[in-house]
Amino acid sequence: xxxxxxxxxxxxxxxxxxxxxxxxxxxxxxxxxxxxxxxxxxxxxxxxxxxxxxxxxxxxxxxxxxxxxxxxxxxxxxxxxx
Amino acid sequence: xxxxxxxxxxxxxxxxxxxxxxxxxxxxxxxxxxxxxxxxxxxxxxxxxxxxxxxxxxxxxxxxxxxxxxxxxxxxxxxxxxxxxxxxxxxxxxxxxxxxxxxxxxxxxxxxxxxxxxxxxxxxxxxxxxxxxxxxxxxxxxxxxxxxxxxxxxxxxxxxxxxxxxxxxxxxxxxxxxxxxxxxxxxxxxxxxxxxxxxxxxxxxxxxxxxxxxxxxxxxxxxxxxxxxxxxxxxxxxxxxxxxxxxxxxxxxxxxxxxxxxxxxxxxxxxxxxxxxxxxxxxxxxxxxxxxxxxxxxxxxxxxxxxxxxxxxxxxxxxxxxxxxxxxxxxxxxxxxxxxxxxxxxxxxxxxxxxxxxxxxxxxxxxxxxxxxxxxxxxxxxxxxxxxxxxxxxxxxxxxxxxxxxxxxxxxxxxxxxx
Numbered sequence: 001x002x003x004x005x006x007x008x009x010x011x012x013x014x015x016x017x018x019x020x021x022x023x024x025x026x027x028x029x030x031x032x033x034x035x036x037x038x039x040x041x042x043x044x045x046x047x048x049x050x051x052x053x054x055x056x057x058x059x060x061x062x063x064x065x066x067x068x069x070x071x072x073x074x075x076x077x078x079x080x081x082x
Numbered sequence: 083x084x085x086x087x088x089x090x091x092x093x094x095x096x097x098x099x100x101x102x103x104x105x106x107x108x109x110x111x112x113x114x115x116x117x118x119x120x121x122x123x124x125x126x127x128x129x130x131x132x133x134x135x136x137x138x139x140x141x142x143x144x145x146x147x148x149x150x151x152x153x154x155x156x157x158x159x160x161x162x163x164x165x166x167x168x169x170x171x172x173x174x175x176x177x178x179x180x181x182x183x184x185x186x187x188x189x190x191x192x193x194x195x196x197x198x199x200x201x202x203x204x205x206x207x208x209x210x211x212x213x214x215x216x217x218x219x220x221x222x223x224x225x226x227x228x229x230x231x232x233x234x235x236x237x238x239x240x241x242x243x244x245x246x247x248x249x250x251x252x253x254x255x256x257x258x259x260x261x262x263x264x265x266x267x268x269x270x271x272x273x274x275x276x277x278x279x280x281x282x283x284x285x286x287x288x289x290x291x292x293x294x295x296x297x298x299x300x301x302x303x304x305x306x307x308x309x310x311x312x313x314x315x316x317x318x319x320x321x322x323x324x325x326x327x328x329x330x331x332x333x334x335x336x337x338x339x340x341x342x343x344x345x346x347x348x349x350x351x352x353x354x355x356x357x358x359x360x361x362x363x364x365x366x367x368x369x370x371x372x373x374x375x376x377x378x379x380x381x382x383x384x385x386x387x388x389x390x391x392x393x394x395x396x397x398x399x400x401x402x403x404x405x406x407x408x409x410x411x412x413x414x415x416x417x418x419x420x421x422x423x424x425x426x427x428x429x430x431x432x433x434x435x436x437x438x439x440x441x442x443x444x445x446x447x448x449x450x451x452x453x454x455x456x457x458x459x460x461x462x463x464x465x466x467x468x469x470x471x472x473x474x475x476x477x478x479x480x481x482x483x484x485x486x487x488x489x490x491x492x493x494x495x496x497x498x499x500x501x
Binding site: 040 | 117280295300303338344345352
């Protein structure tokens, strides 16, 4: 799966976990916290994205991205390596 | 020969004398939490100037010690204080607690630290002391005591603390550990650990806390999965959904526990959301009974959860409780034990819920006054006398129940009195 497809997948997971964001435009420049996604929801979104990608890694390895684009880059790198 | 028994003979919670409404605090701080209810927070206990980790600990333990006969009390041969709120680098809190409880001199006194994992570390040390059989019939007193007073250092400290101010509470849990475990009979040998070095949350100086909410959450989730997997490596025939009638997890706030439960149910079973929600409400919801009212009590929170579930559910016979403890930095443990109606009766007799109802409800201006801490004895202070009247109504309500209060510091020595 390419990087942009992973970004789309993550954005889909965000809308799934936080239905309030269904109609809001979301891009790779957005950070989940700025969208009003709380820390518990953020971890659920990351877990769901990993599950959808078939990744089984420690969550702490997904810590660090400052926005959704960086998260997609990181997931893409892990996915390619897996 | 019957299997040796060890575990918690008696347990009491002390949830403080003053509390704050957490939603009001969040609004006051301008925190935008559109789905606040999902965080499962209601109130938090706030320590008053004449309270410290020693007063919390003694106020939790004294009813248990007072209920013992002289012969029983003389068998307390170890006092382990589990805390990340120490008041001295050398002298342990146990020395003060031992003195104010009037315990015998033939006793090991020490303090254990590993963030919120400390209580489980202390309990396991005590359980293994009992199981060792080196002093048949001995008892240990394990006390988890923690409070959060993180805005004192300087103006920047309150910013540093912002990520956890709403959830940081105060409280103590005292446990008598022995070979007659009425409240929780440990499943001997049934435990699993996971630990690794991570900089998620720390207390880098007196009265300061720093952390990263996302990293701490991720470390907690990694630990619950891996500690549980270590548990099932040691114990045959375990099914997370079937083997534990109830669960109690370390509770920074209720939403964290809900997230961890969901994580485990997804990882282990790919369970659908409706099943996860129903299972959470049934097996974990009761453990939040007291945690939602006192906030994060750090080392004691997993045992506060145990107390809450024993207060909330109706046991008809013995059943197994799965417990998970996590301490930042980090170390964690999944373990289990058996609870029964007799232990539930003993726990309920402590009147923990009614005591929480009697706390002084702080206004936001009273809370801000306490945060400034003009009457708080800072770490390293040599001499100071506290004016207990800073919040007059709280001091008035505190007296007359035989609780311990911190009076002063004299040549670095903490001076207390029962009021």
